[in-house]
Amino acid sequence: MIRVANLTVAYKNKKVLDDVNIVIEKEERCALIGRNGAGKSTFIYSLLNLLPVKQGQIFINGIDHKQNHWKKHVAYLPEKFQLYPHLTGEENLCFFASLNNREINNKKIEEILKLVGLWDERNGKSKQYSKGMLQRLGLGIMLYYDAEILILDEPTSGLDPMGRADILSILHSLRGKTILLSSHHYDEVKKICTHIAHLENGKITKYSISEFESMFMAERGS
Numbered sequence: 001m002i003r004v005a006n007l008t009v010a011y012k013n014k015k016v017l018d019d020v021n022i023v024i025e026k027e028e029r030c031a032l033i034g035r036n037g038a039g040k041s042t043f044i045y046s047l048l049n050l051l052p053v054k055q056g057q058i059f060i061n062g063i064d065h066k067q068n069h070w071k072k073h074v075a076y077l078p079e080k081f082q083l084y085p086h087l088t089g090e091e092n093l094c095f096f097a098s099l100n101n102r103e104i105n106n107k108k109i110e111e112i113l114k115l116v117g118l119w120d121e122r123n124g125k126s127k128q129y130s131k132g133m134l135q136r137l138g139l140g141i142m143l144y145y146d147a148e149i150l151i152l153d154e155p156t157s158g159l160d161p162m163g164r165a166d167i168l169s170i171l172h173s174l175r176g177k178t179i180l181l182s183s184h185h186y187d188e189v190k191k192i193c194t195h196i197a198h199l200e201n202g203k204i205t206k207y208s209i210s211e212f213e214s215m216f217m218a219e220r221g222s
């Protein structure tokens, strides 16, 4: 569960998040949507402590995020990330899986490569992977860490419709995860998400998909 209370973030004099309060419950799949520059990345960076929070509080599974041990509950996929182009898909996954002296679990590596649809291409060098394959490999690396809370910054950005559908259907297939993902593609994320967190003018309002749909339709009709 993620709980944010009275979060305000400003860059110099420009307030981007203004007294944000939101709870994302265990096992919800919540899409953070908002226009370009609305503050989606700023919100995610604040959650992850990549941006120091000066005003407000954030709790991850009940742990104040000023303490460090919340980190084992969370895995993060940034919008842009770098893999090792001369390594194969499987070697990249094994490299990241072994960080922090973790032992590599070969069965889990196989399961994840199958889950993200890269088992047959596992021996191809990642420099030869398409953008969709790279994104699925990034997702696989994130999933290896077995965190309960997954935070993804625009995971479908720059992908074609099939690539976007692949990523979303993998996320939809996961069980027991709490997911927050930012996106510009409301029509797509609504198919797999349970909730929408709408960021506008520094405020975040959370809706169930049906609440958001009826508000959206009412606005269109008026």
Ligand SMILES: Nc1ncnc2c1ncn2[C@@H]1O[C@H](COP(=O)(O)OP(=O)(O)OP(=O)(O)O)[C@@H](O)[C@H]1O
Residues within 6 Å of the ligand: 011, 016, 034, 035, 036, 037, 038, 039, 040, 041, 042, 043
């Ligand atoms: N380091 C920074 N210094 C000053 N202003 C910043 C900084 N980072 C972001 N901003 C500004 O804060 C606002 C919110 O940016 P942010 O990147 O969080 O929005 P976003 O919703 O993620 O945008 P996009 O959808 O385009 O990725 C923008 O006006 C941006 O220009």
